[in-house]
Amino acid sequence: MSAGQLEPLNFVSGKWTPGKAAETLEVFNPATMNVLVQFAGATEQNVDEAVKAAAKAFPEWRRTPPQSRIQFLFKYKALLESHASEIAQLTTQENGKTFGEARAELQRGIENIEVACGIPVMMQGYNLEDVASGIDEMMIRQPLGVTAAITPFNFPSMIPLWFLPYAIACGNTFILKPSERVPLTARFLINLLQETGIPEGVVGMVVGGKAAVDALLHHPEVRAISFVGSTPVARYVFAEGSANGKRVQCQGGAKNHVVVMPDADLDMSAKIVSDSAFGCAGQRCLAVSVAITVGEASKPFTDKIAELASNLKVGNGLDEGVQMGPVISPASKERIEGLINTGLQGSGKLVLDGRRNNGSKERTSFLNPTILSDVESSSKLTDTEIFGPVLSMKSASDLDEAIGILSKSKFGNAASIFTSNGNSARKFRYEVAAGNIGVNIGVAAPMAYFPFSGWKDSFLGVQHGQGHDAIDFYTDKKVVIERWPKEWSRKF
Numbered sequence: 167m168s169a170g171q172l173e174p175l176n177f178v179s180g181k182w183t184p185g186k187a188a189e190t191l192e193v194f195n196p197a198t199m200n201v202l203v204q205f206a207g208a209t210e211q212n213v214d215e216a217v218k219a220a221a222k223a224f225p226e227w228r229r230t231p232p233q234s235r236i237q238f239l240f241k242y243k244a245l246l247e248s249h250a251s252e253i254a255q256l257t258t259q260e261n262g263k264t265f266g267e268a269r270a271e272l273q274r275g276i277e278n279i280e281v282a283c284g285i286p287v288m289m290q291g292y293n294l295e296d297v298a299s300g301i302d303e304m305m306i307r308q309p310l311g312v313t314a315a316i317t318p319f320n321f322p323s324m325i326p327l328w329f330l331p332y333a334i335a336c337g338n339t340f341i342l343k344p345s346e347r348v349p350l351t352a353r354f355l356i357n358l359l360q361e362t363g364i365p366e367g368v369v370g371m372v373v374g375g376k377a378a379v380d381a382l383l384h385h386p387e388v389r390a391i392s393f394v395g396s397t398p399v400a401r402y403v404f405a406e407g408s409a410n411g412k413r414v415q416c417q418g419g420a421k422n423h424v425v426v427m428p429d430a431d432l433d434m435s436a437k438i439v440s441d442s443a444f445g446c447a448g449q450r451c452l453a454v455s456v457a458i459t460v461g462e463a464s465k466p467f468t469d470k471i472a473e474l475a476s477n478l479k480v481g482n483g484l485d486e487g488v489q490m491g492p493v494i495s496p497a498s499k500e501r502i503e504g505l506i507n508t509g510l511q512g513s514g515k516l517v518l519d520g521r522r523n524n525g526s527k528e529r530t531s532f533l534n535p536t537i538l539s540d541v542e543s544s545s546k547l548t549d550t551e552i553f554g555p556v557l558s559m560k561s562a563s564d565l566d567e568a569i570g571i572l573s574k575s576k577f578g579n580a581a582s583i584f585t586s587n588g589n590s591a592r593k594f595r596y597e598v599a600a601g602n603i604g605v606n607i608g609v610a611a612p613m614a615y616f617p618f619s620g621w622k623d624s625f626l627g628v629q630h631g632q633g634h635d636a637i638d639f640y641t642d643k644k645v646v647i648e649r650w651p652k653e654w655s656r657k658f
């Protein structure tokens with residue numbers, strides 16, 4: 167890219183077109199701070215063009231038999247696999263996570279394509295003969311029309327693929343609005359889909375911030391919106407989209423807890439919890455943020471996890487051996503350090519200090535793993551989503567007390583228990599109000615054929631992403647009741 171050149175990042179009617187907003191946005195590598203591209207965001211006009219192209223493509227795409235629609239997805243899966251390293255490299259450059267993490271998220275995305283290839287079976291309805299004498303009734307599923315997904319920065323390839331394959335396999339057309347911080351992976355994904363020969367307009371993309379989102383929320387031809395991001399924006403998208411008559415599903419933020427019982431395998435638990443807290447630099451909606459140790463687990467578990475975390479190699483995610491990359495931006499690093507400081511007010515203590523207060527004025531996105539203990543329950547840190555490599559340790563005298571602590575959280579994305587006792591595991595699964603539960607699992611991420619089930623402030627809507635829920639979300643049910651009297655057959 168030459169200086170000042172603006173990348174066209176909106177995909178409309180099979181062509182890349184420039185954004186029309188006056189403001190120039192930048193995508194930069196958080197590890198090196200190098201600017202990767204500059205672009206102008208999408209305006210209402212850009213979005214309108216993309217929606218019109220998708221609406222135009224819809225009737226023909228809907229008529230394309232499901233069996234033919236999924237042939238494009240089979241080709242797409244093969245193309246994504248053969249370009250996996252290039253995609254992962256791009257993701258690392260614009261997001262900062264390690265190459266291994268970027269490759270792994272793509273794999274989880276591809277699994278959604280595999281599930282969506284089952285649409286000829288999954289989209290079937292049901293029927294019953296003789297609901298009254300000679301009258302039959304059936305439920306058929308039909309696609310909605312133009313659908314859209316608004317996605318966050320933390321999984322540039324996986325999260326678009328939570329939605330795109332199901333939407334188009336069901337016969338909808340689809341517009342992706344990726345995070346303006348990571349649009350390059352999304353562009354690569356769209357380009358590969360075009361290589362399958364999928365008809366023009368079936369998939370489009372617009373890139374921008376609030377203006378682009380608002381244009382989708384208000385456009386009369388957009389029938390359904392999927393959103394993944396922070397809870398305040400999820401609330402806005404849900405309220406605004408619903409008020410405009412759209413079907414909306416919004417996956418929001420999180421503050422995930424794990425409970426470590428004294429009977430757990432503490433070596434294994436510390437390793438898994440460390441991966442969960444510090445993998446992807448803590449920028450995962452399923453990352454553990456609070457570890458509650460029960461009884462005598464406290465000291466040995468804290469010692470073990472502090473040792474593991476202090477040995478993690480932090481650096482550029484493309485470098486060999488690096489286990490944790492930077493957070494998304496210097497602003498995010500500063501926000502996280504501010505939250506650590508609030509946690510240290512009052513009784514809060516540092517078990518491991520990952521702040522880099524070396525006096526340098528250089529702007530950086532790097533932060534090391536940080537562990538706090540004894541944070542006051544009234545602290546802002548306690549119920550704020552940190553979205554960085556920060557773990558708070560708490561202790562409880564028994565499982566009931568531990569469940570009581572985590573139940574106070576307004577979020578309900580995920581919660582895990584580490585134990586060797588089946589009864590404790592069952593009690594946890596039964597009582598905890600979170601949508602994704604792990605038993606001796608650190609990141610309870612549902613496979614593509616299960617719903618991604620956030621609860622409480624972590625989800626707004628009815629149907630979740632992935633699996634059968636995705637089919638319900640992307641189709642309307644139609645019930646047909648038929649009578650074909652015998653006498654009529656004789657007439658013609």
Ligand code: NAD
Pocket residue numbers: 316317318319320321343344345346374375376379380394395396397399400402417418419420450451551553579618620624
């Ligand atoms: P974000 O809420 O800032 O942005 C998400 C999307 O909304 C982006 O496309 C962005 O352009 C758009 N957006 C941002 N501000 C907006 C506004 N004021 N009005 C309209 N649109 C706006 O989230 P992020 O920082 O990109 O991602 C991190 C968040 O995503 C975390 O809170 C994390 O927990 C959450 N997340 C949740 C899940 C889940 O499954 N529940 C998965 C991944 C990430």
